[in-house]
Amino acid sequence: DGGITQSPKYLFRKEGQNVTLSCEQNLNHDAMYWYRQDPGQGLRLIYYSQIVNDFQKGDIAEGYSVSREKKESFPLTVTSAQKNPTAFYLCASRATGGYGYTFGSGTRLTVV
Amino acid sequence: AQSVAQPEDQVNVAEGNPLTVKCTYSVSGNPYLFWYVQYPNRGLQFLLKYITGDNLVKGSYGFEAEFNKSQTSFHLKKPSALVSDSALYFCAVRVNQAGTALIFGKGTTLSVSS
Numbered sequence: 001d002g003g004i005t006q007s008p009k010y011l012f013r014k015e016g017q018n019v020t021l022s023c024e025q026n027l028n029h030d031a032m033y034w035y036r037q038d039p040g041q042g043l044r045l046i047y048y049s050q051i052v053n054d055f056q057k058g059d060i061a062e063g064y065s066v067s068r069e070k071k072e073s074f075p076l077t078v079t080s081a082q083k084n085p086t087a088f089y090l091c092a093s094r095a096t097g098g099y100g101y102t103f104g105s106g107t108r109l110t111v112v
Numbered sequence: 113a114q115s116v117a118q119p120e121d122q123v124n125v126a127e128g129n130p131l132t133v134k135c136t137y138s139v140s141g142n143p144y145l146f147w148y149v150q151y152p153n154r155g156l157q158f159l160l161k162y163i164t165g166d167n168l169v170k171g172s173y174g175f176e177a178e179f180n181k182s183q184t185s186f187h188l189k190k191p192s193a194l195v196s197d198s199a200l201y202f203c204a205v206r207v208n209q210a211g212t213a214l215i216f217g218k219g220t221t222l223s224v225s226s
Contacts (some may be wrong), residue, residue, distance in 0.1 A: 004155075013207075031212055039118060041218055042216040042218040042219050043202065043216040044216075045213050045215075058213065087195070088153075090156065092156075092214075096144055099161060099163055100161075103156040105155040106153065106154065106155050
């Protein structure tokens, strides 16, 4: 079945460490997105990419980095510069010209 | 700036009663509007969308929403609530010409009591 896979489901990070969240899709979608979800704040856009080797900052990009070397993959790195990284992270994709967005099941990141 | 407002943090209804979850938006340009539902520690599931055409949109699981351009609203409704409808609901908007990412409201928790 086509879909988006996010891994791991749960991730623990020590202070000062970088961690990378994986997002893979087999839907042949061109556009991919990363959102951060905090209680009571909805989903906020971190980065998005409309084509391979190109990406744009969203509203809260500071402390995060991404790459888009393959159409299927859009990994998100949470760097040590992100002061409050504990959150639920959601990846999504969309076909060019399409209206539907498909979401992954999320990764819950906790700083310990 | 583009934005979506969900004025109620929580909506409580009894099973069998009609439910409404409110959403208003502020965009420049023609909006594409969406409703998603989220269960604990899960991703978002698509319920329905308005792109163009009939203002009343029917979606999954018996939900519907009405696009009201003059009031800039897109309220989610269901004639008869089920306990299993209890979840977190998000309204989102995309502006066709300004970009492709969805802008989300803060979410409304729906609680249906038996």
